[in-house]
Amino acid sequence: MNKKQAFKQKLCASPHIVWSAIFVVVPLIMVLYYAITDRTGAFTTDNITRLSDYVTPFLRSLWFGIVATIICLIIAYPLAYIIAHSKAKVQSTMVILVMIPMWMNFLLRTYAWMTLLEDSGVINTILGKIGIGPFHMINTSGAVILGMVYNFLPYMILPIYTVMTKMDKNLVEAAHDLGANKFRVIKDVVFPLTRSGVISGITMVFVPSVSTFYISQKLGGGSFALIGDIIEMQFQVSNNFNFGAALSLVLMILILICMAVMNRFGDAEKAGGVGV
Amino acid sequence: MTKMKLPSKLYVAIVLLFLYLPIFMLIVLSFNSANSTSVMQGFSIKWYIELFRDEATLTALYNTLLLAVTSSITATAIGTLASVGIFKMKKGVVKSSIMSVTNIPMMNPEIVTGVSMMLLFVFIGSFLGINGVLGFWTLFIAHVTFCIPYVILNVMPKLRQTDAHLAEAAQDLGCTPAKAFIKVVLPSILPGVIAGLIMSFTLSLDDFIISYFVSGPKFQTLPIRIFSMTKKRVTPDMYALSAIMFVVILVLLILVNVFQKNDEDKKGGARR
Structure with a gap:
């Protein structure tokens, strides 16, 4: 193949390059531009200094995001292990079953939990018939975290499941043969081999959890405003685009830092772990 | 592969119950005869009829597609x-x-x-x-x-x-x-x-x-x-809508799965 043809083929990427430049890169520059200007377009640092009033929702978002991610990991890891070790037919059915809720409208899923958790909702009605309760569940921080876990759990299960199916099962057998007990096999063999799936699962749950809005509005009753809710408010209610941009900018940087720490942790561990 | 043991089965069942509880609730209540989104009173398809009469929802559906x-x-x-x-x-x-x-x-x-x-x-x-x-x-x-x-x-x-x-x-x-x-x-x-x-x-x-x-x-x-x-306050016609969406998604996912299966089988057959 000659150079001219190779060049022509590379040219196929140009619509995408132009498109991404205009609709991915320029919008991010816009966020920065709006964050450091005021309504008239003049330079200001007011938006940045005003951020200090919102430390609490930032910290709350981080905290809820971390808790939801850990719960998802604890639920998903054994499940992925069980699915990956079952028959091929069962595996594909299970994967579909895990995926279906992901494609259900996220608003309706969250709304459904609202009707389930309400004081006079489905769960309390059923419990009342047995003679227990009623429990107050809606409008608590637990309900918000439950909403996050429910909505993003499949994003944790699927990547972990994928690496588990690719894992060389002979290594597990070898460890057993060499006298390791079940716990040690999981800690020293299975876990290091599935680390990449765990890391992508964590990112796929943590990023939407930290930046979510709506969940806390519906399940938290407005008393647990997260950073996503405050950004939404700036754009849809108070029409303060400049401050909204500053909040988005910080959210983006915060998540980038978290992911960099995560990846570093992953790489460092990999270097010391089993060479794959 | 190995057969699933009882504790494993139980665990899978609990997680699936957690994932499907709200969805099943939506589907069951979409057939509710009463105007309630939490208490089931009787069977009817009136919310489905209601849904297809709602001009704004139909327009939104058309726009989405x-x-x-x-x-x-x-x-x-x-x-x-x-x-x-x-x-x-x-x-x-x-x-x-x-x-x-x-x-x-x-x-x-x-x-x-x-x-x-x-x-x-x-x-x-x-x-x-x-x-x-x-x-x-x-x-x-x-x-x-x-x-x-x-x-x-x-x-x-x-x-x-x-x-x-x-x-x-x-x-x-x-x-x-x-x-x-x-x-x-x-x-x-x-x-x-x-x-x-x-x-x-x-x-x-x-x-x-x-x-x-x-x-x-x-x-x-x-x-x-x-x-x-x-x-x-949501009326059950939204539930009817989500029930329909659930069925459509189910069909789409099964189609994708069958399609990928065929593709894999073909490849596997050609190589062996």
């Missing part, structure tokens, strides 16, 4: 071409920076993507002096933008699997490069292209967060309509 079809096809075309181009590039700064920019819409929080695009549209709108720029075209642009990375994600691995010499052989035998692409390369990456198309379609269909920021009052999609309805 129109948007999903146009944006997924556009994203698939741009994304497939881009994969071919990027695949040809040599490893280096250019390629890795293009790939990083490509991945931004997947890595960035959706709310930031939505907000950033809204700012761009509003900025251009005020620059050109247009009032209310947000509408079909802004939604279309946003949906194409967040779908392209998923198309590339699906097509790239297929390109890696195809034999580069096949296209060359076709050209040696007299095909033009374009014809060689259509006759030789495209069929071998087709499963990836179709997977990318279906994925884009479902992503577009279901997207709320990004759409919420780049849409205007003139053009509402179904998720946005649902959002405005869940602000008030």
Whole structure:
């Protein structure tokens, strides 16, 4: 193949390059531009200094995001292990079953939990018939975290499941043969081999959890405003685009830092772990 | 593989119950004869009839489908071409920076993507002096933008699997490069292209967060309509809608699965 043809083929990427430049890169520059200007377009640092009033929702978002991610990991890891070790037919059915809720409208899923958790909702009605309760569940921080876990759990299960199916099962057998007990096999063999799936699962749950809005509005009753809710408010209610941009900018940087720490942790561990 | 043991079965059942409890509740209550979203009183399909009488919901459904079809096809075309181009590039700064920019819409929080695009549209709108720029075209642009990375994600691995010499052989035998692409390369990456198309379609269909920021009052999609309805007390016709969506998604996913199975079987058969 000659150079001219190779060049022509590379040219196929140009619509995408132009498109991404205009609709991915320029919008991010816009966020920065709006964050450091005021309504008239003049330079200001007011938006940045005003951020200090919102430390609490930032910290709350981080905290809820971390808790939801850990719960998802604890639920998903054994499940992925069980699915990956079952028959091929069962595996594909299970994967579909895990995926279906992901494609259900996220608003309706969250709304459904609202009707389930309400004081006079489905769960309390059923419990009342047995003679227990009623429990107050809606409008608590637990309900918000439950909403996050429910909505993003499949994003944790699927990547972990994928690496588990690719894992060389002979290594597990070898460890057993060499006298390791079940716990040690999981800690020293299975876990290091599935680390990449765990890391992508964590990112796929943590990023939407930290930046979510709506969940806390519906399940938290407005008393647990997260950073996503405050950004939404700036754009849809108070029409303060400049401050909204500053909040988005910080959210983006915060998540980038978290992911960099995560990846570093992953790489460092990999270097010391089993060479794959 | 080994058979599932009882504790494992129980665990799987509990997690699945957790995942499906709200969905089943929605479906059961969509057949409720009373105007309640939490207490079942009797069986009726009146909410389904109600749903199909609701003009605004039907318009939103039409808008959603129109948007999903146009944006997924556009994203698939741009994304497939881009994969071919990027695949040809040599490893280096250019390629890795293009790939990083490509991945931004997947890595960035959706709310930031939505907000950033809204700012761009509003900025251009005020620059050109247009009032209310947000509408079909802004939604279309946003949906194409967040779908392209998923198309590339699906097509790239297929390109890696195809034999580069096949296209060359076709050209040696007299095909033009374009014809060689259509006759030789495209069929071998087709499963990836179709997977990318279906994925884009479902992503577009279901997207709320990004759409919420780049849409205007003139053009509402179904998720946005649902959002405005869940602000008030929801009536069971929304449940009827979600039940229908559940069935459609189920069918789509099973189709994708069957399609991929056939593809794998074919490949497995050819190799052995």
